Amino acid sequence: MLKIPQKTSKKLIDKAGIRADGRKPNELRPTKIEVGVIENANGSAYIEQGKNKILAGVYGPKEVHPRHLTMLDRMLFRCRYHMAPFSVDERKSPAPSRREHELSKVITWAIEPSIFVERFPRTAVDVFIEVLQANGGTRCAAITAASVALADAGIPMRDLVAACASGKVGGHLVLDLMDVEDKMGEADLPVAMMPNLNAITLLQMDGGLAMDEFEQAVNLAITGCKQIYALQKEALKARYVAVKKAVEE
Amino acid sequence: MPSIIIPIMQQKQVAQAISKGKRLDGRGLTDYREVQLETGIVSSAEGSARVHLGKTDVLVGIKIERGQPFSDTPDKGVLTVNAELSPLASSMFEPGPPGVQAIELARVVDRGIRESEAIAVEKLCVIPGKKVFVVFIDIYVLNYDGNLIDASAMAALAALLNTKMFKYELKDGEIEIKPGYTKLPVKDHPIAVTIAKINDILIVDPALDEEQVMDARLTMTLGKDGRVCAIQKGGSGHFTAQQILEAAKIVQEKSGEIRKLLVKD
Numbered sequence: 294m295l296k297i298p299q300k301t302s303k304k305l306i307d308k309a310g311i312r313a314d315g316r317k318p319n320e321l322r323p324t325k326i327e328v329g330v331i332e333n334a335n336g337s338a339y340i341e342q343g344k345n346k347i348l349a350g351v352y353g354p355k356e357v358h359p360r361h362l363t364m365l366d367r368m369l370f371r372c373r374y375h376m377a378p379f380s381v382d383e384r385k386s387p388a389p390s391r392r393e394h395e396l397s398k399v400i401t402w403a404i405e406p407s408i409f410v411e412r413f414p415r416t417a418v419d420v421f422i423e424v425l426q427a428n429g430g431t432r433c434a435a436i437t438a439a440s441v442a443l444a445d446a447g448i449p450m451r452d453l454v455a456a457c458a459s460g461k462v463g464g465h466l467v468l469d470l471m472d473v474e475d476k477m478g479e480a481d482l483p484v485a486m487m488p489n490l491n492a493i494t495l496l497q498m499d500g501g502l503a504m505d506e507f508e509q510a511v512n513l514a515i516t517g518c519k520q521i522y523a524l525q526k527e528a529l530k531a532r533y534v535a536v537k538k539a540v541e542e
Numbered sequence: 543m544p545s546i547i548i549p550i551m552q553q554k555q556v557a558q559a560i561s562k563g564k565r566l567d568g569r570g571l572t573d574y575r576e577v578q579l580e581t582g583i584v585s586s587a588e589g590s591a592r593v594h595l596g597k598t599d600v601l602v603g604i605k606i607e608r609g610q611p612f613s614d615t616p617d618k619g620v621l622t623v624n625a626e627l628s629p630l631a632s633s634m635f636e637p638g639p640p641g642v643q644a645i646e647l648a649r650v651v652d653r654g655i656r657e658s659e660a661i662a663v664e665k666l667c668v669i670p671g672k673k674v675f676v677v678f679i680d681i682y683v684l685n686y687d688g689n690l691i692d693a694s695a696m697a698a699l700a701a702l703l704n705t706k707m708f709k710y711e712l713k714d715g716e717i718e719i720k721p722g723y724t725k726l727p728v729k730d731h732p733i734a735v736t737i738a739k740i741n742d743i744l745i746v747d748p749a750l751d752e753e754q755v756m757d758a759r760l761t762m763t764l765g766k767d768g769r770v771c772a773i774q775k776g777g778s779g780h781f782t783a784q785q786i787l788e789a790a791k792i793v794q795e796k797s798g799e800i801r802k803l804l805v806k807d
Contacts, residue, residue, distance in 0.1 A: 370778075394645045402758075405778035482773070492780035496760065498773035499657045504794065507770045508787060515783065 305474055306463040312474070314343075318467045321457070321517060326438065326524055328445050328532035336446025338528070340438040343471055344428035349438040351446040353418035368413035372401040374435055376424040396432050403436050403456065403485040403495035409449045418448060429472035430458050436485045436495065441525050445532065453525050454494055456485035457517030459510045461502060466510055468517045482507075484514035488522045553755040557741045565745065565752070567596070572746045572792055577696065577803050581704040589705025589726065593697040596749060597687035599631075602679060602697035604705045606726075608717050609676035611667065619666020619674045623652035625681040625694065632686035646776070648681060651695050653772040654732040654763035655679070660702065662727035668710070668717055675707075677726070688750035691761050691774075692800075695734035700804050702728050731805050732771055733797040736761040737789045739781060744789055746796055760789050764797040 306312050316322070322343030331337035334350035357363040374396040378384050389397075400422070408418070420442065422435045433456035440454040460470045462478035475481050480500025486493045493515075502510060559566050569575065575596030584590035589604035609620060625648035627635040640648070655661065666675040679701070681694045706723035738748035738756040748756055757779025763772040770790070775781065781789070 391645045391649060394642050395649050398642050398646060399775070402776060402778045406780045487780070490780075491782055493775075493783060493786060494780045496773055496775040496781070496786065498770060499653050501657065501765065501769045501771055503769050504790060507790065511783060511786060 305477060306465050306467070310465060312462070312467065314471060318465050319513065319516070321469045321520055322471065324521065324524055326441055326528035328441055328528050329536075334442070334446070336442045336444070336448070338438040338441040338445060340434050340441075342430065342434040342437075342469070344426060345424070345431055345434045346426040347431060347434050347438050348423045348425060349435065349442040350421050351418065351439075351442045351448070352421070353446075354413045354416035354448075355418075357415065357417040362417075363415050366414055367410040368408070369417040370401060370405045370408060370410055370420075371397075371417065372404060372420040372422060372439060373397050374400050374422045374424070374432070376427060376431070380424045380427045396435075399495055399497065400432060400436055400439065404439055404443070404454050406492065406494050407440065407450045407452055407454045407487055408443070409451070412449060418443075418446075427472070429470055429475040430483070432456070432495075433458050433483050433485065437521050437525060441528060444525075444529055452487035452489045452492075453522060454485050454487055455518040455522035455525055456483065456495060457514055457521050458483040459514035459517060461500065461506065461510065466506065466513055468513055480506075480510070482510050482514055484511065484518060486515065486518045488519050549754055552751060556752055556755050560740050560743050560745060565749075567749060571743065572796065574692075574747045574796065574800070575749065577800070579696070579700055579804065581700050587701075588707070589701045589703075591697045591700035591704060592684075593693050593700065595689060595693040595696070595747065597685060598689060598693045598749075599683075599685035600690065600693040600697045601682040601684055602694065602701040603682065604701050604726075605678045605680070606705070606707065607676050607678065609674060611671060611674045615663075616671035617667050618663040619661070620676040621652070621656055621661060621663060621679070622676060623648045623655070623679045623681070623698070625651070625683070625690075627683050627686070627690075631683045634686065635683075646774075647690050647694060650691050650734070650761060650763075650772070650774045651679070651681065651698055653774075654695055654734050655698060655702070658730040658732035658763065658765040658771040660699070660728055660730045660732050662729050665727045668712065669715070672715075673717055677705075686750065688753045689736055689747050692734050692736050692747060695732070695763065696800065696804060699731060699733070702726060703731075703805065731766045731801055732763045733800045733804075734761050734763040734772075735793040735796045735800070737792060738777075739779060739785065742785075744785065744792065746792060760786065762790060762793040762797075764793060766801065768794060 336351040436456035485495035578594040587603040705726040758777035
C-alpha cells in the first residue's frame with residue numbers, strides 16, 4: 294500500500310499546543326554539548342540535540358592546501374558538513390551530495406563573521422563536521438558545535454555563533470523542529486547568530502509564511518539561539534574547569 | 543590568486559557612491575537593472591526563456607520526460623533544477639562538474655519554485671508510485687555580471703509559463719505520447735529578490751562589482767499572494783534582525799514590480 298504523505302498533519306501538534314514528542318511550541322529539544330572529544334584535533338565538540346548526534350573537529354591554523362588558495366591578508370576558513378551513511382533511515386551515499394555542498398558553504402558563511410580572519414594571513418582553518426545521527430535541524434546543531442570547537446581550539450573570535458530553527462507546524466509557530474516537523478510542517482526557518490553582537494549570520498527558509506508570521510518566526514528563532522548560547526558557554530566553562538583540575542593534580 | 547589591491551580601491555569607490563545614495567552605474571539603491579525578456583527561443587526545448595538583467599545574461603531551457611516518482615511523493619511529478627556556469631560566461635568560471643556556486647544557485651532557484659508550489663506537480667502524476675512526468679529546469683549562464691539568482695529565477699519562471707506539456711494516453715500501463723500539446727499547469731509565480739549589504743546599506747540587484755565588495759546578501763522568494771516561500775543568506779557577513787525586516791519590506795515592493803514584467807495576464 295502506498296502511503297501518501299500530507300503537507301500538514303493534525304497529529305504534529307494537539308489542541309493544547311503539545312507537540313508529537315511532548316514539547317511546548319517554544320521549547321528546545323534536550324541538548325547536551327561536550328568539549329574536547331577528539332584527541333588529534335586542535336579543538337572539538339560533540340552535540341546531542343534531541344536525536345541528533347554531531348561531532349565537529351577543528352584543524353589549524355595551518356598551511357593552506359591547495360596552495361593557490363592562500364590569501365595574503367587573511368585566513369582561509371572552511372567548514373565541511375558531512376553525513377554518515379548510517380545517520381538516516383535510508384543509507385546515504387558517503388559521497389557529498391548537492392545538499393551537503395550547499396550546507397558546507399552556508400555553514401562557512403555563518404561562522405566566518407565570528408572569526409578574526411585578518412589576524413592569520415596565509416593560513417587555513419578547517420572545521421570538519423560529521424553528522425552521526427540525524428533527526429532534523431542538523432545544520433543548526435552543526436553550527437553550534439563547530440563554533441564551540443573553534444573556541445576550544447583557541448581561535449580568536451568576536452562571539453560564539455549559536456543556531457536554532459523555528460518554523461510553522463500544524464498552524465502553530467514552533468521552535469527547534471525535529472525531522473517529522475520539518476518534513477510535514479508548513480515552514481522551516483534556520484537561524485544562526487552572534488547573540489552578543491545581535492548579528493544574524495545564517496538565515497534560510499523553505500515553506501510558506503505570511504510576512505507577519507515570518508517576523509514572529511525570526512524573533513522566536515532568536516530566543517532559541519540565546520538559549521543555545523547559554524549551553525555553549527556552560528560547556529566551555531565545564532571543559533576549562535576539568536582541565537584546571539587535571540593540571541592541579 | 544586574486545589580487546587584493548584592486549578590490550580595496552573598488553570597495554572604496556562602490557561604498558562611497560552607495561553612502562551618497564548612488565551606485566556606480568547610476569542606479570538608485572533599490573533599482574533593478576533593466577530587464578529584457580525573450581521566451582520560446584529554443585524550439586528543441588518544451589519551454590525556454592532568456593533574461594538579460596543589465597549585462598547578466600541567463601538562458602533557461604525546460605525539458606519534460608517520462609520517469610518515476612520519489613518514494614516519499616508517489617503521487618507527484620518530479621522537479622529537477624540544475625545550473626551550469628559555462629566558462630564562456632566569465633573568466634571566473636572553469637569547465638568541469640558544477641562547483642559550489644552553481645549548486646547553490648540551482649538549489650535556491652529550486653526552493654523558490656518548489657516551496658511556492660509553482661508547478662502543479664500532482665497533475666504530472668500518471669500512475670501513482672510508478673509513472674510520472676519529470677520537469678528538468680536547466681539554467682545556463684551566458685554572461686556573468688552579478689545577481690545570478692534573481693536573473694535565473696526570472697528566466698525559470700518565464701520559461702515555465704511558456705512550457706508546453708505533451709498530450710498522452712495510457713496503453714497497457716505505458717505512457718504513449720499523442721500529437722499536440724497543452725500548457726504546463728503553473729499555479730504560482732515565485733519571484734526572487736536579492737538584497738546586498740555594503741557598509742550597512744541595503745541595495746537591490748547587486749552587479750558583479752558590488753557583489754565582490756558586499757558583506758552579505760539576502761534572497762527572499764515571494765509567492766503571488768505575498769507570502770515568503772524561500773530565503774537564502776549568502777556571504778561571510780551578517781544582518782541585524784532590523785535589517786532583515788527592512789529587506790523584507792523592499793522585497794515585497796520589488797517582487798511585485800518584477801512579477802508584472804514577467805507575467806502578462
